[in-house]
Amino acid sequence: MRSILDAARERAAAREGASDERIDADAQSLTEAFERAEADGRVPVIAEVKPTSPTTDGERTDDPVELAESMVAGGAAALSVLTEPEHFGGSTDALERIRAAVDVPVLRKDFVVREAQLDAVEADVLLLIVRFLDEEGTDDLADLLTAARERGFQVLVEAHTASEVERALGAGAEIVGVNNRDLAKLEVDLETFETVATEVPENVTLIAESGIATTNDALAMREAGADALLVGSAIVDAAGGSDVEANTRRLVTAESDATAETAADADTDAEADTQS
Ligand SMILES: O=P(O)(O)OC[C@@H](O)[C@@H](O)c1c[nH]c2ccccc12
Numbered sequence: 001m002r003s004i005l006d007a008a009r010e011r012a013a014a015r016e017g018a019s020d021e022r023i024d025a026d027a028q029s030l031t032e033a034f035e036r037a038e039a040d041g042r043v044p045v046i047a048e049v050k051p052t053s054p055t056t057d058g059e060r061t062d063d064p065v066e067l068a069e070s071m072v073a074g075g076a077a078a079l080s081v082l083t084e085p086e087h088f089g090g091s092t093d094a095l096e097r098i099r100a101a102v103d104v105p106v107l108r109k110d111f112v113v114r115e116a117q118l119d120a121v122e123a124d125v126l127l128l129i130v131r132f133l134d135e136e137g138t139d140d141l142a143d144l145l146t147a148a149r150e151r152g153f154q155v156l157v158e159a160h161t162a163s164e165v166e167r168a169l170g171a172g173a174e175i176v177g178v179n180n181r182d183l184a185k186l187e188v189d190l191e192t193f194e195t196v197a198t199e200v201p202e203n204v205t206l207i208a209e210s211g212i213a214t215t216n217d218a219l220a221m222r223e224a225g226a227d228a229l230l231v232g233s234a235i236v237d238a239a240g241g242s243d244v245e246a247n248t249r250r251l252v253t254a255e256s257d258a259t260a261e262t263a264a265d266a267d268t269d270a271e272a273d274t275q276s
Contacts, residue, residue, distance in 0.1 A: 004054075004111055004183075007086045009137050012114035020119040025152030027124040028105040030078055030175065031205055034228050037077040042252045043218060046107060046207070047071035048080040048232035049098065051089030055186050060236065064094040065101050067244055071235065072102050074248025080107040080230060083121060092121035099123065107156060113138035115147045125175075126153040130164040131183060142171040156207065160192065165199045176200055177230060181210040190217060194224040215254040222255065 002010075034044040049067050052059040060067075068079055081098055082090030090109070099106045099122070108123035113132055126148045133141040141157070148155050157173035159165040160182060168176050178200075180192045188211030200206050208226035212218055213234040221229055235247045 001086070004084070004087050005113070005132055005138075007084075008111035008113045008117075008132065012112075012117050015116040015120060016114065018116075020116075023119045023122050023151045023153075025122045025124070027152050027154055030105045030107075030125050030154050030156075033077045033105050034205070037075070037252075041256045042075050042077065043222065043254050044077040044228035045075070045248065045252050046078045046080050046228055046230045047074070047076035047235050047248050048082070048109065048230060049094065050080075050082045050109070050232045050236070053088050053232075055181075056233070056237070059089050065097050067236065068098040068102055070244035071248050072104055074235075074245040075252035076104065076248050077228065078105045078107065078125070080109045080127075080232070081123075083108055083110045095121055095123060105154075112144065112148075115139055115144060118144075118148055118151055118153070124154060125156055127156050127158060127177075129158045129183070130167050131158075131160060134167070140171075141167060145171050145173065158209065159196065162196055162199045165196055169200070169204070173204070175205040175207065177207040177209045179209045180212075190220060193221055193226065197225045200225070212251070215250060215257065218251045218254040219258060 037044040049064050071079060079102060081095040082088040083092050083095050084090050095108055105124035107125040107127060108121060109127050111132055112128060128141060128144055130141060132138060145155055156175045156177050157168040158177040158179050159168050160179045165176060178193045178196045180190050181188045190211055193208045197206060205227050206225055207228045207230055208221035209230040212221060212229050212231050218229055231251060235244055
């Protein structure tokens with residue numbers, strides 16, 4: 001299989017020939033969706049519809065709209081939908097159907113390297129990956145960021161290292177995602193977020209991405225400063241079962257459950273005190 005980047009360049013070239021109409025996105029605010037979640041005690045989670053990936057065996061053939069609806073029922077603040085066809089089994093059609101079916105913001109997850117790719121499908125939020133930009137055959141991050149905003153998209157800029165975060169901020173990113181997965185080696189290390197997050201100023205919305213599997217992982221990412229979590233595998237093919245709604249809810253309620261547990265512990269302690 002050719003590389004993700006080569007595939008992206010080729011899809012970009014195909015779109016350049018197609019000269020689609022320019023998207024004029026009517027976008028729902030991602031940060032407001034996070035605030036609504038926080039206001040009712042939910043951890044802001046972006047749940048991801050990803051039929052397959054280079055690190056997954058096989059491909060899920062469930063109806064993506066049903067998956068998405070279960071995620072929202074489980075309390076997801078927003079959704080992420082892969083539209084990359086070759087390595088992730090995604091499609092713009094799935095994104096359109098999901099976006100029409102749910103009332104939360106939807107992120108288009110793809111490898112956008114050229115402006116022409118922006119017009120493939122409307123979404124609330126668009127992903128730009130620092131690692132794949134500013135090099136030969138791709139556009140500049142700052143130019144793409146501007147071009148995406150001109151079309152009405154909010155933009156999530158993804159970084160993996162401190163220097164990529166610097167490039168994201170330098171280009172004017174207001175929403176930054178730190179990917180715990182190294183896209184070259186495809187290995188996940190949650191310490192990536194814990195280390196790199198310290199580079200991001202308070203006024204920037206910060207998202208921890210990938211490899212978040214347990215409620216403890218979720219708590220650790222929040223502790224390290226994540227305003228929101230982006231979770232795919234642990235919701236869709238969790239070891240504990242594939243009840244997507246329950247898997248989403250488990251992460252969404254991680255903090256309220258932890259508080260309840262501490263309170264219960266305190267109660268038991270108080271009881272022990274009165275009895276002694
Ligand atoms: O399935 P996970 O480990 O929960 O990860 C979700 C998401 O972060 C991951 O799919 C992802 C992060 N950045 C990407 C860029 C392209 C494609 C996919 C991704």
